Amino acid sequence: METVQHILVYLILALAVAYLVYKFLLPKSLIHGGKKNSKDCSQDNCGCS
Amino acid sequence: MSKNINVALIGNPNTGKTSVFNQLTGLKQKVGNYPGITVEKKEGICKLPRGVKAHILDLPGTYSLNTTSLDESLVVELLLNKNDKDYPDVAVVISDVENLKRNLFLFTQIKDLKIPTILVINMADRMSRKGISMDIEAMEKKLDTKIALVSTRKGQGIERIKELIADYKNLSSAPNVDAKRISPEYFERLQKTFPNEDLYKLWLVITQDVNFMPIEKKHIEDATSFTTKSKEELKKLQHKETVLRYQFINNTLKETYKVDFLAAKGFRASLDKILTHKIFGYLIFFVILLTIFQAIFDWSSYPMDFIDEQFALASEWIKNTLPPGVFTDLLAEGIIAGIGGIVIFIPQIAFLFLFISLLEESGYMSRVVFLMDRLMRPFGLSGKSIVPLISGTACAIPAVMATRTIENWKERLITILVTPFTTCSARLPVYLILIALVIPKGTILGLSYQALTLMLLYLIGFGMAIFSAMILNKILKIKSRSLFMVEMPTYRLPLLKNVAYTVLEKTKSFVFGAGKIILAISIVLWFLGSNGYSEDFKNAEQIVNDRIEQEGLSTYSKNYIQNNIDAYRENALAEGIAPEVIQDSIQSMTHDLRERAEAQEIASYKLEHSYIGQAGKAFEPLVKPLGYDWKIGIAVLTSFAAREVFVGTLATIYSVGSDEEETIKTRMAAELDSSGRPLFNLASGISLMLFYAFAMQCMSTLAIVKRETNSWKWPLFQLGFMSVFAYLVALIAYQILI
Numbered sequence: 001m002e003t004v005q006h007i008l009v010y011l012i013l014a015l016a017v018a019y020l021v022y023k024f025l026l027p028k029s030l031i032h033g034g035k036k037n038s039k040d041c042s043q044d045n046c047g048c049s
Numbered sequence: 050m051s052k053n054i055n056v057a058l059i060g061n062p063n064t065g066k067t068s069v070f071n072q073l074t075g076l077k078q079k080v081g082n083y084p085g086i087t088v089e090k091k092e093g094i095c096k097l098p099r100g101v102k103a104h105i106l107d108l109p110g111t112y113s114l115n116t117t118s119l120d121e122s123l124v125v126e127l128l129l130n131k132n133d134k135d136y137p138d139v140a141v142v143i144s145d146v147e148n149l150k151r152n153l154f155l156f157t158q159i160k161d162l163k164i165p166t167i168l169v170i171n172m173a174d175r176m177s178r179k180g181i182s183m184d185i186e187a188m189e190k191k192l193d194t195k196i197a198l199v200s201t202r203k204g205q206g207i208e209r210i211k212e213l214i215a216d217y218k219n220l221s222s223a224p225n226v227d228a229k230r231i232s233p234e235y236f237e238r239l240q241k242t243f244p245n246e247d248l249y250k251l252w253l254v255i256t257q258d259v260n261f262m263p264i265e266k267k268h269i270e271d272a273t274s275f276t277t278k279s280k281e282e283l284k285k286l287q288h289k290e291t292v293l294r295y296q297f298i299n300n301t302l303k304e305t306y307k308v309d310f311l312a313a314k315g316f317r318a319s320l321d322k323i324l325t326h327k328i329f330g331y332l333i334f335f336v337i338l339l340t341i342f343q344a345i346f347d348w349s350s351y352p353m354d355f356i357d358e359q360f361a362l363a364s365e366w367i368k369n370t371l372p373p374g375v376f377t378d379l380l381a382e383g384i385i386a387g388i389g390g391i392v393i394f395i396p397q398i399a400f401l402f403l404f405i406s407l408l409e410e411s412g413y414m415s416r417v418v419f420l421m422d423r424l425m426r427p428f429g430l431s432g433k434s435i436v437p438l439i440s441g442t443a444c445a446i447p448a449v450m451a452t453r454t455i456e457n458w459k460e461r462l463i464t465i466l467v468t469p470f471t472t473c474s475a476r477l478p479v480y481l482i483l484i485a486l487v488i489p490k491g492t493i494l495g496l497s498y499q500a501l502t503l504m505l506l507y508l509i510g511f512g513m514a515i516f517s518a519m520i521l522n523k524i525l526k527i528k529s530r531s532l533f534m535v536e537m538p539t540y541r542l543p544l545l546k547n548v549a550y551t552v553l554e555k556t557k558s559f560v561f562g563a564g565k566i567i568l569a570i571s572i573v574l575w576f577l578g579s580n581g582y583s584e585d586f587k588n589a590e591q592i593v594n595d596r597i598e599q600e601g602l603s604t605y606s607k608n609y610i611q612n613n614i615d616a617y618r619e620n621a622l623a624e625g626i627a628p629e630v631i632q633d634s635i636q637s638m639t640h641d642l643r644e645r646a647e648a649q650e651i652a653s654y655k656l657e658h659s660y661i662g663q664a665g666k667a668f669e670p671l672v673k674p675l676g677y678d679w680k681i682g683i684a685v686l687t688s689f690a691a692r693e694v695f696v697g698t699l700a701t702i703y704s705v706g707s708d709e710e711e712t713i714k715t716r717m718a719a720e721l722d723s724s725g726r727p728l729f730n731l732a733s734g735i736s737l738m739l740f741y742a743f744a745m746q747c748m749s750t751l752a753i754v755k756r757e758t759n760s761w762k763w764p765l766f767q768l769g770f771m772s773v774f775a776y777l778v779a780l781i782a783y784q785i786l787i
Contacts, residue, residue, distance in 0.1 A: 005376035009576070011732035012379065023566060024748055 056095075056103045056214055059159060061152050062110030063415075063538050065171040067091075069143055070107035070200035072212065097215040109453070112151070114158045114253055115287065116782055128162055128492060129250050139217040140166045141210065146181060147171055147539060153192075153298045154291075157225040160194065161249045165220035167195050167213045174200040175539065183236035193221045216489065226297050228252055231290045252290075256283055259787040315464050317540060324416045327423075334417060341404045342504040343496055349396035353481075356396075357714060360389030379575055383701055387571025389563040390697030394478040396678055398527050405442065406551040410543035414439065420761040428515050429522025431455050434464040438514060441471035441556065445750045463521045465757055466767060469750055470514035470743065472507045474559065475693040479741045480506055486718055487734030510742055558784060559693075567697040570687055574605060574701045577661035595652045597677055600680070604725050606646035613642055661702070664713050675740065675776070676733030676783040678722065685740070692746040732786035736779040744775035 074093025091107040116122045128140070129134055131664045140159050144152030148168065158164045177181070189196050195213045198611045199206030213220075223786045229236040229251040239251055286318040323329055362383045401710045421435040441448035446469045455461040472480075484499045491498050572726040585592065604612075614635055621631045656662050665679030672682040685696040720728035744753070751764040758764070 001372060002374055003376035004373075008376045011571055012384075012574050016569040019565065019569045023569075025464070041330050 053104060053601065054138040054214075054217065055100050055106065056747055057106045057108055057127065057135075057137035058139055058143060059108050059155065060110060060169075061112050061145070061148070061155060064110070064143045064148075064152060065201050066110065066143045069141075069169060069210070070105060072201055073103075074105055074638075075549075082520050087121075088679055094310045095211065095214075097211050097724055099215050101215045103214055103355065104135075104164075106137070109594070113155050113157065114162075115256070116183065122416060125253065126166065128159065129253065136449075137164060139214055141169055141214065141222065142166060143169045143171055146170050146176055150298055150302060151707050153301070154294055155295050157297060158221075159360040160192070161224040161228060161341045163224060163249075164221045165217050165222050166215075167194060167197065167210070167220065169197045169210055171199050171201055172539075173198045174203050179308065179463050181306070181309040183307075184305045188301065191301040191305060192225065193223055194657055195220060202541075210397075214254065215439045224249065226293055230293055232286050235286070256287055258303065262341050276778060283302075318541060324413065324430065325420055330416070330420045332448075334420065337408070337413075338498075338504060338507070339400070339496065342507070344404070345397050345400045345500070345503065345696065347398050347497070347500070349728055352396040353393055356393050360385060360392070364389075375579070378579065379572070380578075382577025383572050384568070386700045387575075387697050391560060391567050393482065393696075395560065397477055397558055398474055398559050401477065402443070402552045402555040403548065406548045407543050410541070410547055411540040412540045412769045416540055424515070428519040429460070429463060430515075430518050431457065431464070434460065437464050438511065439469050440512075441468045441473060445469045445471070445473050445476055446753050449750065449753050453755065459522075459525055462758065462763070463518050463525065465754055466521060466763060467514040467517045469745055469747070469767065470510050470517060470726065471769065472510040472742070473746065473747075474555070475691060476506075476510075476741055478693055479688075479695045482714065482717065483729070483734045483738050485714060485730050486729040506738060506742055509739075513743060524564075543729040544553075544707075550746075566676045567694045570694045571701045572696050574661060574683070574687070577664070578656055578659050578702055581655070581659040581662070583658050583663070586655055587654040589658065591648070592653050593654045596648065597647060602643070602646055603650060605719075605721050606650055609649075610639065610642045634756075646655065658704070658735060673737050674783070675779045676730075676787065677737065678720075678728055679729070680720075681737070685737075688746045689743070689748070691748065692741060692744075695741070725730055732783050735784035740775045740779035741783050742775070743769035743771055743778055 058066050058070055070091065070093060079783065085474055091205060093105045093107070095103045097103050105129075105226075108127070111124050114125050114128070116125050116751040127135055128137070130136060142152070142156045142159055153168075156166065156168055163636070170183075183198075183354045185196050186200060197206050197209040197213055199210065201207075212482050236248055236252075240248060243251055244590065269494065322335060337483060364381045367381040371380070408417070418433075418435045419441065425431065427433055434452070437452050439450040445468055448471070449465050452461045484502050488499045488502045493501070502633070581587070601607075617635065617638060618631060621634070622628075657666075661683055662679070665683045668682045668686060669679040672679075672685060675684065680702050683702060684695045687698045688695045699717060703720070718727065719727055722728045745768045751768060753759055754764040754767060
């Protein structure tokens with residue numbers, strides 16, 4: 001049971017880190033293949049409320 | 050087979066283009082009753098009769114094709130370039146029934162580009178109230194077009210627009226005004242030099258800074274067979290063009306458009322006189338602001354406390370129900386605490402946007418823009434800078450983009466640089482929790498100190514933006530100045546649907562946009578706070594137990610036990626329980642409380658020697674002079690990604706190892722500094738609020754500033770200047786107040 005709990009924790013941690021890297025560190029051009037993001041920060045849900 | 054056509058929605062600002070776009074495409078772009086909502090083109094699809102499918106483009110508002118700003122150039126360059134993939138098969142010019150004369154100026158210009166053009170007259174529901182009557186059939190003949198009379202508020206006339214677009218091939222593309230009449234001799238020469246090009250398009254390229262393929266401005270200027278005119282002569286010809294167009298428009302409207310001016314006057318004019326008055330205007334605006342901030346505090350405190358308690362209960366429930374282990378701890382201390390740090394602020398954010406949306410919808414916001422223009426001018430800002438500065442109370446990102454409506458580069462750059470000082474909604478959670486902790490609950494003249502503090506913070510942010518603008522205006526050596534023109538929309542009762550939509554969208558964007566970041570950071574912080582590599586961390590239990598054995602419990606733990614006993618004794622006596630029974634209960638209670646206090650001391654020791662504790666301790670010397678401990682230091686550091694993570698970070702840090710069913714506020718209030726005083730006291734609280742008021746803590750804003758200025762120089766300048774300034778102000782405030 002303890003092992004399962006550890007696995008779950010590391011899985012969620014990896015997801016959280018991956019999301020933060022995607023959000024702040026990865027260049028936008030890499031994510032959108034060089035194209036302009038059609039849902040970028042000009043819109044409300046830009047992650048900065 | 051369905052046919053795809055391009056449709057461009059064009060019009061003066063604030064004519065309801067975005068509303069028409071939303072109703073045609075079923076999309077939900079933000080709609081406002083003040084100009085500058087659309088600063089770049091938006092796209093959508095609309096199914097039309099007879100199997101025609103339209104690709105609809107909502108272009109930024111423009112008063113004419115004589116461009117003065119970046120967003121207006123976008124419109125002209127698209128309309129001039131037939132090779133553009135978005136070049137319209139049909140242009141739909143949206144006009145406002147009350148300002149038809151001015152709106153028709155743009156219409157005639159577009160018609161002269163020989164693009165099939167439809168005229169949409171919006172806000173038709175106001176016609177009877179304003180005493181307006183029109184002969185649509187005669188107007189269609191005079192303008193050589195088809196007209197749709199529409200009321201987007203009532204959803205009327207949209208089908209007619211769809212019919213007309215589907216039938217676009219039957220529209221006339223003949224010009225309204227013959228361009229040669231501007232200067233027959235000059236246009237004759239132009240035609241000879243470029244026989245295959247459209248004269249009016251060439252004229253637009255000659256008179257302004259736009260280009261279109263294959264003819265570019267330089268191409269015309271370099272043509273040896275054609276001598277162009279001087280700038281002054283071209284300006285004169287532009288004026289002549291304006292006169293010709295208005296002659297045509299007046300002639301058209303004289304026979305087709307009637308206004309009963311007696312009915313048109315009255316309420317709006319009187320209200321404008323008061324709301325834009327030199328003294329009363331500001332006074333009314335100030336009272337409105339006060340009411341908003343008072344309401345945010347008074348109305349939202351109940352749902353806020355309720356949410357806080359529910360999350361504390363949920364955390365407790367998880368710990369008691371799930372099998373003990375690291376995953377249960379992560380759920381209870383990391384995820385639930387993190388989500389709690391987001392959800393708790395929903396009521397305040399919803400109330401703030403409820404009021405902002407009501408002001409926008411009613412038309413009052415444009416009066417504020419006009420009113421503020423008087424204040425802006427001495428500081429080197431345009432009146433148009435007010436739109437970004439007010440939008441900045443929601444989020445600096447769309448606000449920075451809204452600066453595109455400012456024609457003058459210097460004014461635009463200054464506005465971009467100072468906009469992040471205005472209090473955005475991400476700062477609100479930080480302010481609210483700190484105000485609740487350090488500002489007393491008393492009132493003065495019926496207004497609570499807490500609401501007044503919040504309003505003061507908004508004013509400080511705004512004041513700092515203006516002050517910085519003044520300094521930048523002196524430092525930046527760029528000469529030029531632009532004219533200020535703002536649309537004064539009619540007052541209207543806010544549409545409940547639009548208000549509800551704005552409130553819902555803004556709240557959703559906070560919860561799902563910012564919330565994801567807060568949750569991810571909470572999870573990472575929980576992990577870093579629950580693990581460590583040092584021997585102190587691994588042997589925490591032994592070390593703390595040895596220390597308690599030798600020195601006894603810490604002052605914090607002793608206070609904690611004593612406060613609980615006192616509270617119990619007071620309640621028990623009030624309930625009439627016999628003193629000897631109370632004494633027995635206290636004895637067994639003391640044992641339990643001591644065990645909890647010991648567990649808490651072990652958890653605190655572990656946290657202090659965890660990864661995050663080590664990092665925080667290394668960072669502490671930098672924030673200590675501001676009155677913060679290493680835990681606040683970590684919260685400040687993580688806030689540089691996005692400032693709204695502050696509360697979530699502290700909630701997570703304080704939850705690690707906690708067995709108590711406590712709210713975020715209680716945990717923060719219970720923190721003591723090294724001298725045994727509350728850590729969040731007036732001095733450190735004010736210092737923190739000032740730091741957050743001035744620091745540049747939003748990576749998304751920095752990215753958008755880079756995009757808008759096309760250089761890393763300005764965002765880095767912003768980051769450096771604002772952060773250093775914030776540090777110094779926070780330092781001075783703490784040192785004075787301590």
